[in-house]
Amino acid sequence: MSEVALALEAMATRFELVLDGGDPVRLRAAGEEALAEVARAEAQLSRFRATSDVAAVNAGAGGRPVRVDPRVAALLAGCVALARLTDGAFDVTVGPLVRAWGFTDAGGAPADPAAVVRARALVGIDGLEVDATGSTIRLARAGMELDLGAIGKGYAIDRAVAVLAEHDVPRALLHGGTSSVHCLGHPVTAGAWTVGWSVPGAPPEARRLTAARPALGVSAVHGRSFRGADGRRWGHVLDPRRGAPTQAAASACVVGAASTLCDALSTALLVHGASWRDTLSARFPGYEGWTAA
Ligand code: AMP
Ligand code: MG
Numbered sequence: 001m002s003e004v005a006l007a008l009e010a011m012a013t014r015f016e017l018v019l020d021g022g023d024p025v026r027l028r029a030a031g032e033e034a035l036a037e038v039a040r041a042e043a044q045l046s047r048f049r050a051t052s053d054v055a056a057v058n059a060g061a062g063g064r065p066v067r068v069d070p071r072v073a074a075l076l077a078g079c080v081a082l083a084r085l086t087d088g089a090f091d092v093t094v095g096p097l098v099r100a101w102g103f104t105d106a107g108g109a110p111a112d113p114a115a116v117v118r119a120r121a122l123v124g125i126d127g128l129e130v131d132a133t134g135s136t137i138r139l140a141r142a143g144m145e146l147d148l149g150a151i152g153k154g155y156a157i158d159r160a161v162a163v164l165a166e167h168d169v170p171r172a173l174l175h176g177g178t179s180s181v182h183c184l185g186h187p188v189t190a191g192a193w194t195v196g197w198s199v200p201g202a203p204p205e206a207r208r209l210t211a212a213r214p215a216l217g218v219s220a221v222h223g224r225s226f227r228g229a230d231g232r233r234w235g236h237v238l239d240p241r242r243g244a245p246t247q248a249a250a251s252a253c254v255v256g257a258a259s260t261l262c263d264a265l266s267t268a269l270l271v272h273g274a275s276w277r278d279t280l281s282a283r284f285p286g287y288e289g290w291t292a293a
Contacts, residue, residue: 004028008035010042011153013177017160021170021185030167034160034174041156044072045148047095048105053137054146058095062142065131073135075155075260076128079148082264083125085283089271090264091240095145096122101245103236108226108245110234120243150237153180154217154263161259179266181216182259183209199251199292213255213286217262219270220251239271248273249291254280256287265289 004027008015015038019027044053053068060066068076079092095104096119102109127140139146148155153176161182164172171185173193183193196204200222207216221235225245228234234245252269254262265287269276274291281288 004031006031006035008038010038011046011156011176013153013179015156015160015174015176017172017174019164019169019172020188026167027169030164030169031172033167034163037159037163038156038176041152041159044069045075045152045155047145047147054148057137057139058145061139061144063138065129065134065136065138067134067136070132070135073130073132073137075148075151076137076146077130077132078260079151079264080125080128080130082151082268086265086268087272087279088125088241089239089268089276090150091123091125092146092148092151093123093125093128093139093144094238094240095147096120096143097238097240097243098147098149098236099145101234101236101238102226103224103238107224108234108236110226110228111244116243123240123243150219150267151260151264153177154215154259154261157182157215157259179218179220180259180263181209183214185211197251197253197290202292205253205290207253207255209255213257213288215257215259215262216253216255217259217264217266218251218253219263219266221246221270222250237267237270246271246273249293251292252289253291254287254289256284261287 002024004019006017046052053072057066083091100115100119101111122143129138173183175181193209194206198204225233225235239246252266254266269289
């Protein structure tokens with residue numbers, strides 16, 4: 001059995017794809033199409049690309065509705081629903097706060113309290129107006145800013161996995177920056193893919209990915225973070241309700257059917273901490289989450 005391995009630099013990270021179980025030439029073609037879909041999703045969602053739908057929406061904040069690709073409108077309609085279903089922990093309007101804490105394109109820094117007050121006035125899901133039928137988006141106030149960093153990788157992976165499924169790829173493992181993982185089928189030598197989830201200084205915990213739960217998302221404080229004067233690590237996931245980096249957990253992992261949801265829900269679980277695990281499973285049947293302190 002010959003394996004095909006492909007990689008793509010996208011969304012400020014590395015996507016890697018391993019395919020197996022068929023003609024290597026066909027597998028490679030399917031894999032390349034799947035990674036091209038990741039690149040297309042990035043071109044629509046990146047706030048750093050002037051030509052993306054999300055950049056256009058941000059540039060038009062406070063103005064008229066902006067027409068976007070119907071898939072982007074559907075994704076943002078989902079983000080509005082997710083803000084409510086996560087009790088405000090997952091909020092794609094968090095952009096101004098991410099900026100105030102220096103995480104937009106750097107490793108973060110203690111925020112000026114006055115800047116946090118100004119940013120908080122520009123964050124809130126009520127200010128994101130989505131017309132999914134007409135495929136238009138509007139941010140209600142000038143200075144508002146969408147940031148899809150907490151859902152984009154998972155969403156891109158779901159689109160790529162749909163391409164692999166169209167090509168009847170029987171076995172594959174795809175990840176984006178190791179924090180979003182999705183499998184198809186199972187390895188030749190085992191009944192399920194097993195993925196390790198670890199926090200610095202602790203041994204990895206194994207998570208089994210099955211046909212019913214093929215996706216895993218991880219969100220963590222470490223990585224893009226800085227050490228505060230208090231000695232604690234302040235990371236790039238913000239609690240929108242407090243206007244500050246979450247301290248509720250060091251890492252959160254969610255397993256379920258779709259990568260988009262695993263990505264968004266692992267971010268929400270990191271914001272809420274361990275006490276939200278049961279709520280997560282109750283509101284999202286088939287999804288399960290864990291946290292590390
Ligand atoms: P993730 O690693 O999936 O948890 O995504 C974290 C990224 O999403 C951050 O780097 C920010 O760009 C953005 N972000 C931070 N806090 C939130 C939040 N509470 N809700 C949605 N997006 C967030
Ligand atoms: Mg996420």
